[in-house]
Amino acid sequence: MPARVPDRRFEGRVAVVTGAAGGIGSGIVRRLAAEGARIVATDRADGLDETVAKEVGDGAGDWVTVAADLSSSEGAEQVVATAIDRFGRLDVLVNNAGGGIIKPFLDHTPETMRETVDRNLWTTVHCCRAALPHMVAAGYGRIVNVGADSVRNGLYEHAMYNAAKGGVHGLTTGLAREFAQAGITVNTVAPTGTDTPTVLSRPPDAVERYRKTAALIPIGRFATVEEVASAVAYLAAEEAGFVTGQVVSVNGGTAML
Structure with a gap:
């Protein structure tokens, strides 16, 4: 049975979701829109x-898309x-853009190493720097980064x-402390292996990597996109106002505190 989606707790809120074209990002768009958020997807x-359009569906909140390379400040x-021009505000930033070039360390080139950092760390840094002045001015904000277990x-x-x-995990704690008294929380959701369409397609060059990942998970399976999106939605909501500087693992017990 699908998990019950809470009431429209993002009614009137505006959420930017990066990396929104597929996988975990599209699941986050679906969840926030179902709870009433107006979406800026990039x-x-x-x-x-x-x-x-598919994830938001008919009758959901307003939305707009932006094609952009977030590894640049521009x-x-x-x-x-x-977000500001279209909706006049920005309440939630979900830094989901990423995707690694996964290969043995000595097989990396300077170019693939740079691209991995650009996709994952610099996208998050640049989006936080662009969003935070507006959140500070409003006295409210929720930043949720998607890290990695x-x-x-x-x-x-x-x-x-x-x-x-x-680096994303470290940025989370630093920003959380710096902006704690400005009404802004900063947290990270760190998924383990997740059944995105790419993972479910089992590309031949990654089968062994998926097998080794699954072997680490006590629950015995990968996460669903919906399970990751649920954790993001909680941390993005007003009710999570006393949770900041945390890395919340969605990992089936892979690492336990």
Whole structure:
């Protein structure tokens, strides 16, 4: 039975979701829109408009898409400016843009290492810098970063990806403390392996990596996109106002406190 979606707790709120064209990002769009958020969805991948239209559906809140490269400050500023111009406010920023070039560390090139950091860390840094002045002025904000449980468990062939996502985890705690008294919370959701369409397609070059990842999960399966989106939605909501600076693992017990 599908999980019950809470009432429309994002009614009147505006949420920017990065990396929204598929996988976890489209699931986050679906969840926030179902709870009443007006959505600014951004990605550099093709098919963004079609994906968001499908996920938001008829009768949901207003939405707009922005094709942008968030590894540059200009791209991030364009997205935030769209939110302010279209809706007059920005309440929630979900930094989901990412995606690693996953390979053995010594197989990386300077270019693939740079791209992994650009996709995961710099996208988050630039979007936070663009969004935070508006949140400070409003006295309210929720920033939810999508990190990675592999930062904690040292997952197979993930060293460079972990370096980038580890930076996101560190940025989370620093920003959370700096902006705690400005009405802004900053948290990270750190998923383990998640059944996105790409994962479910089981590309041949990744089958062994998926097997090793699944073997680490006590619950015995990957997360669903909906399970990750649920954690994001909680931290993005007004009710989570006393939760900040946390890395919330959605990991089936892979690492336990």
